[in-house]
Amino acid sequence: MLQCGVVGLCIVCVDHAEQGLGAVSTAAAQVDGLGLALTDSPQIRGAVVLSTCNRVMVLAETATEVCRPGPTLCGLLADHGATVLAQESSVLEGDDAVWRLFRIASGLESMVTGEREIAGQLKRALRFARTQSTVTPLIGHLVEEALRTSRKVATQTRLSAQGRTVVAVGFDLVSQTLDFSGARVLVMGTGSYAGATCAQLRDRGVAEILVHSTSGRAQGFARRHEVTAVDDDRLAPVLAGVDLVVTCRGSGVPALTRQVAARAVEDRAAVAGVDRDLVVLDLAVSGDVEQPVPAGLRVIDLAAIRDAVPASAAAERGEAERIVAEGVHDLAMDLERRRLAPAVVALRDTLSDLVQAELDRLPEDGSIPVDAAAQALRRLAASMAHIPSVRARIASEHGLGDRWLNSLSDVLGIDVEVDEHILDLGGLGLGAMASGDTLTCPVTGLSVSDLAPAEDRGQHGVHPMAHDDPHQLRAVQGHRPEDVAHLVTIEETR
Known part of the structure; x- marks a missing residue:
């Protein structure tokens, strides 16, 4: 388990495997503007919304005062x-949310195990959230x-090397039923x-790729991808011939309405003289072909693709799981x-003082004689x-010697x-002696009771003493996070 302060992190997810493609489709229609809407609440510090054909997910960080991140996020x-x-999703908090995020980014939760499309989709979701200023550090x-770990999975396993993606399957x-070599293909969407x-x-050797879009972006997409744009007036004859x-x-x-589809089928038989079915590969989670056809x-829709996905080899998946576990472990350490880092900076400041x-x-x-320099160094060592x-x-007086040695x-x-203990002082009750109750360190100002475990201090009503002595470890107020991280890096390399 992570012990790295991810309290407040929460994922709410509707997934193809758990809730089904129908729920994913419905959820996808409800996320427009959701990131900004959530972060308008003081209870949500940041949010990223991911919507793909596999899942709809909200990754959020709640404010520190929120005791129940999952229910709070679902309520909003x-x-x-x-x-x-809010009602049909899987809700994960803290460590579980981190694990799910890493597995999703690496394609282990995808319809096609190990597919790389999800990494690009997650990267774009993060970029979009940053443009809306809804991303916390x-x-x-x-x-x-998580994306860095996904790249390791892609390069160190054969899961993605086989090129298995939703589009490829x-x-x-x-x-x-169709020979791609020399085929004409119409892509509806940009x-x-x-x-x-495209x-x-x-890669499959088609003869011509055409693109149509009702959004007006077909011309720009066609220039970038070196394909042919189709306007609304030419859509019917193009459908009849592709x-x-x-x-x-x-x-x-629907990109392809029932009326347009029926006309295309009629024109293929009457005008173009084509007697085979018009094949449509529908990659939209909400369905781009109006029913009934x-x-x-x-x-061929996403449900058919999901049923046709080959099972990944156990060895490949096991290696990917190991890489994900390493990624989560590295994150925890970081x-x-x-x-x-603030404690490291405080230590450095104390030694500098x-x-x-x-x-x-x-x-x-x-000018300083050698004897005076030696005396100064001895005083410094004694102070430290x-x-x-x-x-x-x-x-040693309170039976806590092993803790001090550790x-x-x-x-x-x-x-x-x-040497081993001669007598175990821990059970002799010396902590109740009057001298022990009033004994304090002349440098730190800490009492004997401050050495007791935190739970014992709470039971006896002991409160932390004020840190007024200039030789005590100081709080590092005013240090920027990047400065703190830099100092930690310096310490690690020495």
């Missing part, structure tokens, strides 16, 4: 009309690390799937380093050793072999 989703996400870091189904479709059609139609508009309004039209105190003792003329030495004495090893890397 319902308020903004995203009822499917934590969300941005998590998504970027769809074309495999089409190839069972989004990301349309671009991937690239794969070229071998394949790929619909990937996904706007919720006329005779002479054969539609977040923990960031969490401890001790050094400066000795420098202030030096002669103003800049004072706090841990006092803590050692207090720990701290010495963890913080300073000093490992000392000592």
